[in-house]
Amino acid sequence: MADLERPVPGQSPEYGGMVLDGSSDIATNVYGDTIVVGVTGRLKGSSIFIRTGQKGNTTIRYNALTDAPTQPISLIPTTEEREGRSGTSAYLVVGVILAKEPLKFDTTRTGLPGQGRDNSKKEREHLAMTPDILRAVVPLTDHITNAADKYYVACNQTQQLCELRLTVQNAIFYFDELWANCPSIDVLDVKKRGPAIDLAVRQMAARDKTPPKRAMVNVGNRGDNNLRVSANANEANEILFDYAIFAKSGSDADLKVLVETLKRIEPTLSQKPSSAAVSKFYQPNSLTNEEAVEISDIAKNLLGAQCPAGLSPELVLCVHQSLLRTKLRGDLAYSNFLPFLKACSIEIHPRNQEDFIDSNVKVILEIMKIVSDTTPLASPPTLSSMNKDDMTLLLSAIRKAVIEARKYMIRSAEAMRSQHGGIADHTNLEELMTKIGKTVDVTTRKVLTEQVFAIHAEQWANVHIGTAKYLDKIIERLDRLVGA
Known part of the structure; x- marks a missing residue:
């Protein structure tokens, strides 16, 4: 579904607004080659909506033989590209590629690396504007990303919407508004131009220009290493140990240790939700539609970007009914509530058959038990004849x-x-x-x-x-x- 609420970066004056004279609109590749874009009315820093598959961005590479258009595709977005349609996502337009020979000016093909390459391009004027170009794009992001962008080509336009194909940085002539955020290309070594333009692209593609507010994975300090995988303490066994010691000794000191252990573990065992609707999820009564909506909204907010597309009020109702049918409601720990809903949203659809839903719910609950490393003490203790x-x-x-x-x-x-x-x-x-x-x-x-x-x-x-x-x-x- 098109994300119509997200702002289009190019609608802000910070990127220079609209191109009033297309003949002065120049795009430059990382080698310093330039081309006249030649499109009056192009909105700088703009984004367009492009078709995406069910799995998101494509892994299919651009092939000039099959993907180059037989008719020119305008750089001015169509109505559908501006507004979005079902099955589309927003992408920032960062430049253009030559549709029929995208790597024509790649140094690995010209045999003129380094200074010789720079001298060669200085002897030429700007490449003339040509209809044989396609738009190079990157996905819009919520924050400035740390990793280098993957670049795509908008091509194969049908019904006024394009598809995606992968391309490489060397093929792209970047618009001037991106180079404006880099050091002068004349003072940058060729090897440094790529990372510089990558950073400019990531900054422009981010809706929020501030760094992401998330925990970083620190690998520099062994003592505080966030890559550390902590062992899950088997809390049931801790309680059993302390109880066994107290049962053997009967001393006040050992009773105090048992009480302290229970106090320490109690918050992680209970974790009772503050929402009445979530509490109702654990009760043997059917949920109302309003309660299902509230639970769905709470889960979506807590999961954030990790929330599966299938998480919905209908899914919440469907899963809750399965827990009632299978009488497995008591097997779902409070601490596993969010992971359980997330897993169900991926594996189950509300329109699935009840047997299929119940079977998947059972499997997911089993996995939750294993992950939580909890072992219920189901059988009575065996009396020992040892002295x-x-x-x-x-x-x-x-x-x-x-x-x-x-x-x-x-x-x-x-x-x-x-x-x-x-x-x-x-x-x-x-x-x-x-x-x-x-x-x-x-x-x-x-x-x-x-x-x-x-x-x-x-x-x-x-x-x-x-x-x-x-x-x-x-x-x-x-x-x-x-x-x-």
Whole structure:
């Protein structure tokens, strides 16, 4: 569905408004070649709506043999391109490409790299305006992105709307309003022009020009590494341990420890929603349409950009009815409410058959249990015939085994960390991947790629360290049981 509420960047005077003389409208590629755009009335910094498939942006590359138009496509948007239609999305128009020979001026084809290339283009005038051009576009974004943009061509226009095809930076002649946000092209080395124009494109394509307000993935400090994967503590077992200790000793001190554990864990076990509608979702009564709308709106706001398109009031009603039919309402933890709705929105459609819906709900709930690492204590405890001395001996053996497991976790973590060396100073993982993508030096690329492996090794090391810390809790309780 076209996003008609989103503002069009070019409607702001900050980009220079409308081109009044097309013959003075010049576009320039990263090599310094220029072409007269020649379209009076072009709106600078404008966006158009383009058809997108069900999976979003295409992965099909532009092919001049099949995608070049037989009739010119105007740079002035059609009514449909300005207003949008169902199945379209908004894209910023950043420049043009030569439709029949898009890489005609790519240095890898001309054999004139470096200074020779620059001298060659200085000897020529601007390329004359030609109808043989197509618009180069990038997706509009909510914030300035960290990664380099993928560039697309608007082509194959039918019923006044175009389709997308992938293209490359070297094929694009960028409009002057983009180069205006870069250092002078004459003082920029050819290798630096690409990143400079990329940044200008990302800034213009962003609706909000401020940096995104989201948690960055810090890979520079091992102690505060947000790539860390924390071990999920099995809270049911913690309670069982403390209860077993108290049941054996009956002491006030052990009772106090049990109470403190319950107080610490209680917020994560309850997590009761503040919304009456969400609370109603957990009750054995049917939801009203108004309650389903409220639940859907709450979930969409909390999920934000990660919200699936299928999340709707109809889906909420459908899933809730399935929980009532299957009597599985009690298996959905409060903490899993959002992930559950998100998964259901992807796997289930309200018009599916009830058997299909119920089957998927059961599977999703099972996955939620595994992810949450919660094990319900369903069976009664088995009475032991061991005496106190036998039990102490058994617990001592278990304690030693747990200590050995902890040592193994620590050794494994240290080995993984040393295998790939330390992690250098990168702002985030996206920045590192961008560096790799833009690096042409083989040695530098190898070093940066090794950093990716080092980051993943750090992730696994932190899993082991987290497990070792949890084992410390078990060992401490075993020490109290056996009096070690």
